[in-house]
Amino acid sequence: MEMCHFGLEAIGKTSWTNENPGRQFYTCPLENNVCQYFNWLDPPMCQRSNMIIPGLLRSKNRLEQEINVKLMLANVSRETKCRV
Template sequence: MVRCNRCGSIAVIKTSWTPTNPGRRFYCCSKRVANCGIVDWYDPPMCDRSVQIIPGLLNSMNRLQGEALEKANEAKRNKKWLIISWILFFLYLVLK
């Protein structure tokens, strides 16, 4: 069991997503208020090639997720307009 160097609380494992340590796990203080920071690294350092490739993959993934969210929102808007147009067409036929 690893403990925080500053306050002595039990340390938890989190994952770093910084460009220099993408996907690397580390121990940090479990107290959110204390903000003691990193206690120690859980994983060994990543090779240089991984540090070069992973940030680009993360950027691509984030871009694709953003595009998928935009498409989903567009589909919802189109569905609403389609339903509204069906209702208006039905009312037109009934009232004619």
């Protein structure tokens, strides 16, 4: 069990920054990491992973946005037909 500087059980989170995509770390459970505790849970990723993962995340987010727009347009179209 990992403890923060205040003696509280640290919580695990995942980094989604371009520098450390998908890396897990421990941090203080208090809001805004009050005691500034930080500890990586896993070793650094290889350079190739650091290059590939952000691109995959951007593609995933773009596809999700496209799906949401299509669903929204389908709902609007369906509502319009129901009013006629």
